[in-house]
Amino acid sequence: MGTSELIRLEDLQASRTLSGRKHVLSILVENRPGVLARVAGLFSRRGFNIDTLAVGPTDDANVSRITLTLDGAVHPIDQVTKQLHKLINVLKIRDMEPSETVAREMALFKVSAAVENRAEIVQFAEIFRAKIVDVSRRALIVEVTGSHDKIGAFESMLRPHGLLEMVRTGEVALTRGGD
Amino acid sequence: MRAADAMMEALRAEGVDHIFGIPGGANLPTYDAIVGADLRHVQARHEQAAGHAAEGYAWASGRTGVAFGTSGPGATNLVTAIADAMMDSVPVVFVTGQVRTDLIGTDGFQEADIVGITLPIVKHSVMITDAAQIPVAIHEAFHIASTGRPGPVLVDVPQDLSKEEITYEPPTSPVELAGYRPNTEGNSKQIRIAAKALANSKRPVIYTGGGVIKAEASAELREFCAADRFPVTSTLMGLGAFPSDDPAWLGMLGMHGTRSANYSMDEADLIVAIGARFDDRITGKLSEFAPNAKFIHIDIDPAEISKNVPVHIPIVGDVAKVLPKLTREYQALQTDPSRLDGWWSRINAWQDEYPLTYEPGSEGEIKPQAMIQAMHRVTGGDAIITSDVGQHQMWTAQYYGFNKPRRWINSGGLGTMGYGLPAAIGAKVACPDEQVVCLSGDGSLIMNVQELATAVNEDIPVKVFLMNNGFMGMVRQWQELFWDGNYSGVDNGPSPDWVKLSEAFGAKGLRCDDSADLDEMMQATLDHDGPALLDVRVSPRENCYPMIPAGSAARDMVG
Ligand SMILES: Cc1cc2nc3c(=O)[nH]c(=O)nc-3n(C[C@H](O)[C@H](O)[C@H](O)COP(=O)(O)OP(=O)(O)OC[C@H]3O[C@@H](n4cnc5c(N)ncnc54)[C@H](O)[C@@H]3O)c2cc1C
Ligand SMILES: Cc1ncc(C[n+]2csc(CCOP(=O)(O)OP(=O)(O)O)c2C)c(N)n1
Numbered sequence: 001m002g003t004s005e006l007i008r009l010e011d012l013q014a015s016r017t018l019s020g021r022k023h024v025l026s027i028l029v030e031n032r033p034g035v036l037a038r039v040a041g042l043f044s045r046r047g048f049n050i051d052t053l054a055v056g057p058t059d060d061a062n063v064s065r066i067t068l069t070l071d072g073a074v075h076p077i078d079q080v081t082k083q084l085h086k087l088i089n090v091l092k093i094r095d096m097e098p099s100e101t102v103a104r105e106m107a108l109f110k111v112s113a114a115v116e117n118r119a120e121i122v123q124f125a126e127i128f129r130a131k132i133v134d135v136s137r138r139a140l141i142v143e144v145t146g147s148h149d150k151i152g153a154f155e156s157m158l159r160p161h162g163l164l165e166m167v168r169t170g171e172v173a174l175t176r177g178g179d
Numbered sequence: 180m181r182a183a184d185a186m187m188e189a190l191r192a193e194g195v196d197h198i199f200g201i202p203g204g205a206n207l208p209t210y211d212a213i214v215g216a217d218l219r220h221v222q223a224r225h226e227q228a229a230g231h232a233a234e235g236y237a238w239a240s241g242r243t244g245v246a247f248g249t250s251g252p253g254a255t256n257l258v259t260a261i262a263d264a265m266m267d268s269v270p271v272v273f274v275t276g277q278v279r280t281d282l283i284g285t286d287g288f289q290e291a292d293i294v295g296i297t298l299p300i301v302k303h304s305v306m307i308t309d310a311a312q313i314p315v316a317i318h319e320a321f322h323i324a325s326t327g328r329p330g331p332v333l334v335d336v337p338q339d340l341s342k343e344e345i346t347y348e349p350p351t352s353p354v355e356l357a358g359y360r361p362n363t364e365g366n367s368k369q370i371r372i373a374a375k376a377l378a379n380s381k382r383p384v385i386y387t388g389g390g391v392i393k394a395e396a397s398a399e400l401r402e403f404c405a406a407d408r409f410p411v412t413s414t415l416m417g418l419g420a421f422p423s424d425d426p427a428w429l430g431m432l433g434m435h436g437t438r439s440a441n442y443s444m445d446e447a448d449l450i451v452a453i454g455a456r457f458d459d460r461i462t463g464k465l466s467e468f469a470p471n472a473k474f475i476h477i478d479i480d481p482a483e484i485s486k487n488v489p490v491h492i493p494i495v496g497d498v499a500k501v502l503p504k505l506t507r508e509y510q511a512l513q514t515d516p517s518r519l520d521g522w523w524s525r526i527n528a529w530q531d532e533y534p535l536t537y538e539p540g541s542e543g544e545i546k547p548q549a550m551i552q553a554m555h556r557v558t559g560g561d562a563i564i565t566s567d568v569g570q571h572q573m574w575t576a577q578y579y580g581f582n583k584p585r586r587w588i589n590s591g592g593l594g595t596m597g598y599g600l601p602a603a604i605g606a607k608v609a610c611p612d613e614q615v616v617c618l619s620g621d622g623s624l625i626m627n628v629q630e631l632a633t634a635v636n637e638d639i640p641v642k643v644f645l646m647n648n649g650f651m652g653m654v655r656q657w658q659e660l661f662w663d664g665n666y667s668g669v670d671n672g673p674s675p676d677w678v679k680l681s682e683a684f685g686a687k688g689l690r691c692d693d694s695a696d697l698d699e700m701m702q703a704t705l706d707h708d709g710p711a712l713l714d715v716r717v718s719p720r721e722n723c724y725p726m727i728p729a730g731s732a733a734r735d736m737v738g
Binding site for chain 1: 294295298299302303306308323356357358359372375376378379380427448449473479480482483484486489490491492512
């Protein structure tokens, strides 16, 4: 009765797992009013936490790119992308493969820099390829670009020297190669 | 032409012949255009009801409903209906007036950011910023509302823009949207795998839902189930897609479903979910839901797959397209039908042991379940029944016995009291030749009772059978069972006098408090030439059983 080619129920596997790692989603959306609110609203309504978020234009004036990072240890990423796809203004979503992705964040740090400390800060900046972009009597502003982790490392170097203020962008990312 | 007139042309081009709504300052141009347009405007008495009427219209007809409201309070009154349509995937296009563009953002008179307010409860929405976009937005709204997983679309139209002159040509090709292409076909490899798994299943259950009705796939469902003797159950929203008098029918499943349906799910080795979304009223305690089963899930919305319950064989597609393919693949396998004998004898034993039943009442007492059975008798089991929310809704689902799709119209996902009467009005407008009855509860009916005025003034002869127990019955039942009988806010008291109230609206009002008269009184209500309400005094403290207490497992059904 041909049952040999049938599927044994015991062999069936369900697919719904937490990846356990950070994900960078690159989302192409129509450049229209309110689209960011739709995306952000979806995240809060479904209880998904965005770690970082960056929005900007693309080479096509009708299309914007939202790059956001979230934790695949807490959120089932395919449920997140499927929900995002239901938004009519969302054109394309890419869950970026870490090994094939260049991701960068930028940060500005304002450090109190008494004259005796300055040399050391300038030295850190060199190691991290950061730039001193403003110098005043009491403080320096340092600009640094790099991976999320690199900026974190730079921040922990600066902190002991009196970090007055800092600002970080969300991560932006592109896939390597020509596609 | 004027943009408001172009909107009417666009609506006509979409096949609209009925609109439910209420005018106001911000949509005056639209209402000016309605007068000359070749369609009927049904003037509701509350925008929420206009929205529910559009939903009832959509459910009954399978077409897209349309509701209009003005800006500010008109728009916010629509919110409940929009949310309701979202939860139950009902195709409705809502068109709201908005304040003039130069007033937007100034807290202008009757300004409300309705697009912002409704963002999480629409399938899609647009605020018009260019008059020429008005008819385009209408066409896109119909496309989005009615295709894929249906749902509400809101078009918010600033007053000044609808007065502008634009050029409008009816579209010659279907709407194309870059970010919206529902997948309807279903992956044939997955369908083949599903058929093979099904052929190997010894304890299958077919779990169907509202998606079968949306897909107009009742015939396909019947053929599929007839391919073998698969036991079939349905959610509240799918009732009627499979005939309740078929021997393979197990009854509704879930919180107030039958024991045989719930026990079958509990012991199944393979469950085929068809256009159903694993709602918590079905799964109960997730960790103990259908513990022995593998799942096949056919749904047009990919996000429903594995949302609540991990699925083994997902098939994304339209039920109407997937089911015939699955039936063919299954039939080609030449399975042994006797392998289901053991399963059926187990199910039949449950059916014998646990039929839906209730204690008979005392002399003359009208038991609520008996009231539904009487309604079945007088309507020949073939009316369009709308309902509100509560015990009466569950008893109707249990005892009416729906045999055809689009005969059962109720609010399942949001559970909106006040839905039934306006939905009946919409259904009757859509299907004037059908008997349309709203089976309501006294708590629910009063929430939109003003719509009796709509029914009378617009000459829409709906019938209301009021199951009057004097309580917010479903909540009273929970307080009795789970809150130590500490009743709070559930006694509806003696007001109103429903017969007088009906008469004040110009409808016929009748009352029945003796079971011996019930059939006759119901018949008289149906026979009345015009809207009529029958106030039926039922046992006040009857509980609705069986029941899975919230968060429990199917095995732990009570009552
Ligand atoms: C007081 C009360 C008690 C309730 N008790 C129960 C109960 O005991 N039992 C019960 O079942 N419900 C009960 N409900 C209803 C419950 O809350 C849910 O509304 C209901 O279970 C959902 O039904 P569904 O799964 O069929 O989904 P629906 O909301 O009808 O969703 C339809 C599904 O089909 C999909 N779909 C749509 N169109 C198509 C298509 N063309 N092809 C393929 N898929 C499609 C959609 O994507 C969606 O996933 C109760 C509600 C109330 C208010
Ligand atoms: C708008 C709204 N408010 C509150 C509720 C909560 N609720 C659910 S059932 C119910 C009582 C319904 O009473 P009634 O219409 O008389 O029906 P019965 O249960 O007595 O049959 C209430 C208050 C609801 N579902 N909807």
